[in-house]
Amino acid sequence: MTESVTVLKGVGPKLAEKLERLGIRSVTDLLFHLPLRYQDRTRVIPMGSLRPGDEGVVEGVVEHAEVVYRGRRMLLARLADGTGSVTLRFFHFSTAQQQGLVRGVRLRCFGEARRGQAGLEFVHPEYRSVNDGSTVDDTLTPIYPATEGLHQLSLRRLTDDALARLDRLPDWLPPGVLAGAGLPDLESALRTVHRPPPDIPVAALLDGRHPAQRRLAFEELVAHHLSLARLRARTAREPAPPVAVEGVLLKQLTDRLPFSLTGAQQRVIRELAADMARPHPMLRLVQGDVGAGKTLVAVAACLNAVEAGYQAAVMAPTEILAEQHFHNFREQLEPLGVRVAWLSGKLTAKARREALADVAGGRARVAVGTHALFQGDVAFDNLALVVIDEQHRFGVHQRMALREKGNRDGRLPHQLIMTATPIPRTLAMTAYADLDASVIDELPPGRTPVRTVAVSDARRAEVVERISAAVAEGRQAYWVCTLIEESEALQAQAAEDAFASLTDALPHLSVGLVHGRMKPKDKESVMARFKSGGIQLLVATTVIEVGVDVPNASLMIIENAERLGLAQLHQLRGRVGRGTTESSCVLLYRPPLSDIARKRLDALRATTDGFEIARIDLDLRGPGEVLGTRQTGTMQFRIADILRDQDMLDSVKRTARSLLDRYPEHVDPLIERWLSGSEEYGRVG
Structure with missing residues (x-):
């Protein structure tokens, strides 16, 4: 099934090029190019019950049709069914269309109702003339992700050809997994999702909860989890400078503070110290609600790097936040004799030259800035720790560029990722499966609600x-x-x-x-x-x-x-x-x-609980918005939905572990099937 899509009837070089824009190169890619949604053309809707934005089938008799000129030439036809009426509006039409749309003709139309000058309209609907006894479609119509010059009819025709070859498609999930979950096999799931049978429960399919959809969503989540586990394993094999210190600088810092660190801060600082002492890169996500004291935890990690003779870099997504970090770090570190450099896009040429020289020469032990930190002319003396604040606002390439700055003789820096946007467990399990996670779940004493x-x-x-x-x-x-x-x-x-x-x-x-x-x-x-x-x-x-x-x-x-x-x-x-x-x-x-x-x-x-706020935010906006990945095109699942399918996540983790332990030869084909070699947004290296 890895055969090229050009084996399908009618696919020449031009059509192959359009399909490639959708990531479709093979017959398997086409089978896993799943419908975005379905149009319900299985019942006729009375025109009187239509509301703006409703999509569906209406049937009625043409009462009046005419060509009008209102800034441009258009064909209007008034269609009525006894309960109400709609106007059909065409901006592009042929003489044959005009001659066919005459008073008394009975039509069945599919389209979206919009507000018009004289009531509801269908603009360029699909339509055909019907006899009183003709039936509506008996199946739901799949709508696929498309691209310019590639129509739904073409995608449906090509998918029909691909489905005819479906019996050759291997199923990579371990035997026994599906039976326990009551999910169908791969072949019947794909047939159902691409061509829903007439007797399918329509509501379940439209909600994405049909067993066939859940079967494919389960496999997609497993593939996603495997890709992150593989990234994690690869990172664990890479070398990093071990940062093992007695914590002299950290003690000097805490002795100067007018308050004590909370138990949660102390616990997370210990976790970071243990990670950084290993000869492999730390990859740790630290979450903390507003005011939980994440900055001090980051300062502690930087001090350990400095005490071990290395440098640290702190990157924030906005000038304002980076500037505030700079002031905080300077206030805490400079009394201890640790020099902090500031790098941002707004520096004067002279100030920038001086900062670059301080960082490259090792005089500045900590550098704070925006994305200016990973521009080509920035060189570190020996970077061992990268701290990234509000990491979901940065793209993968930006994070990797900063990490590469610390690549010294093949050794990579440790990474600490901080966020003040608490991430619900559901989302963290899926989006950050390649990271260790710490939560600062305690506010400093004396805070009032x-x-x-x-x-x-x-x-x-x-x-x-x-x-x-x-x-x-x-x-x-x-x-x-x-x-x-x-x-x-x-x-x-x-x-x-x-x-x-x-x-x-x-x-x-x-x-x-x-x-x-x-x-x-x-x-x-x-x-x-x-x-x-x-x-x-x-x-x-x-x-x-x-x-x-x-x-x-x-x-x-x-x-x-x-x-x-x-x-x-x-x-x-x-x-x-x-x-x-x-x-x-x-x-x-x-x-x-x-x-x-x-x-x-x-x-x-x-x-006022940040995690409860985050859970509600996830319900309201969806994971792509909460993680800030919607704009970057990452975490766009084809059929899985983290919120809808969260009940499967524990089983997904178990299945992924089973594949890695007992069926390692299935891992690459599964990842390739669903991710097509694309770089995962969760990747930090």
């Missing part, structure tokens, strides 16, 4: 009054401006407008402003004044999402809260509740709220 309320924009004056009352009690407050637009200029403008109106409304308060377009020096100055209490109300864009720690700030107002995702709202809320005073977060929204926005705001009001 944040009370969260959602308030309509109509009550804005009350909210402004609340700021005045909080400041009168000696507290400080944040006012966060949000915009959907990514443009820093527009965000800065929104913040400046809010700053002007709040300064007018609260003339007795000291109001500060910080946004992404300010010069770093000005930004630092404002933040320093806010930290010292010189500014009572800080107006900011979402630049303060991470890393700002002002224990006296006990009130946060998030404007247009309905525009932000759940994880980002939770991050912002984490800026308050850092002291002993009861803190509040006000979600200021503009009604009407969409259903998903209402669910987000309800979730924030109900809990």
Whole structure:
């Protein structure tokens, strides 16, 4: 079944090229090019029950048809069935079509209902003339992922040819696995999914829960798990500099701290030290909720690398976050005599030259920066540890490029990956199966729960009054401006407008402003004044999402809260509740709220637990969004769905282990079948 797709009837060089754009090179690739969804053409829908966005079959009689000119030439036909009517609209049509669409002709149409000027419309529907006794299709119609110049009819025809060769396809899953789970064999699963029989339970198939779909989803998850296990095994064989130290620098650091590390921080620091002492690369994911103290854990790991005579690099996805890490690391490390370098895209040529020389010459033991850290002209003296913050915002190639910076005589650096977005176990089991995971599941003592309320924009004056009352009690407050637009200029403008109106409304308060377009020096100055209490109300864009720690700030107002995702709202809320005073977060929204926005705001009001927030976020947005992989095209399963299929994950792990132990010759063919040699997003090396 590895034979080229060109053995199929009608596949010449041009069609083969189009199929290759979809990753289809062999007959097997075509069989595993599975339907995205199904169209239900098995029943006729009364026109009177149609709503905008509904897709389906309607049947009726043409009442009126005409060619009109409204900016462009188009053919309109009015179709009615006694319960209602729809307009059929064609922008491209032949004379034969025009002659066939006449009053009294009975048609059956398939399309999507849209709002039109005179009621609902079907634009360019599929249609045919019918007799009163003719039947509708008796099966669901598969819709495949397609590409330009390759139509669904062609894909269906080619799939029919491939299905005729299905009996030659090997089944790589261990015998006995399917019987226990009540799943069908591979051949019948593929036939069912590509060509659903007339008696199939339609609801189960449309929901992706039919046993045939679950059989294929199970195999895809096994292949995915195997690919990550193989990556992990490959990494475990590679050499890395063993970092075994007594922890002298770490003790000097903790002795200087005005507080004690939490038990969770101490446990994770021990896990990192044990990993780094081995002669193979550490690959550890550290998760911690907002304010759990991940930065100190990363500082401890860097200190161990430095004590062993090596360098460490810390990479963050945004300039703001990288800058905050730089200040934190410098504040903790420089009193211990450890020099920290700063590398970002915004450095002047002279400052960049100096930083590069410090890193290459080994004078700077720790380098902090954005993706500027892995550009071609950056060279390290002897890099032993790479710390990547919010790793799901980086692509595989960026992470690998930074790792290669530390490739010295074939030895690779250890990697510590941190995230403040708690990842539900379901997702972590699948997306990060190649990583060891640690959780900082304890907040520092003295933290107070944040009370969260959602308030309509109509009550804005009350909210402004609340700021005045909080400041009168000696507290400080944040006012966060949000915009959907990514443009820093527009965000800065929104913040400046809010700053002007709040300064007018609260003339007795000291109001500060910080946004992404300010010069770093000005930004630092404002933040320093806010930290010292010189500014009572800080107006900011979402630049303060991470890393700002002002224990006296006990009130946060998030404007247009309905525009932000759940994880980002939770991050912002984490800026308050850092002291002993009861803190509040006000979600200021503009009604009407969409259903998903209402669910987000309800979730924030109900809990401050980051893992529960993450679980709800996963339900609302899906794994591709939560991991930030939707844009990079990674983690796009063909048929599996992590949420829907999570009940199979434990069995998937057992099956993958069985294949590796007892059927190693099945592993490569399975991975090739589902991943076609593509680089996995979970790959860190």
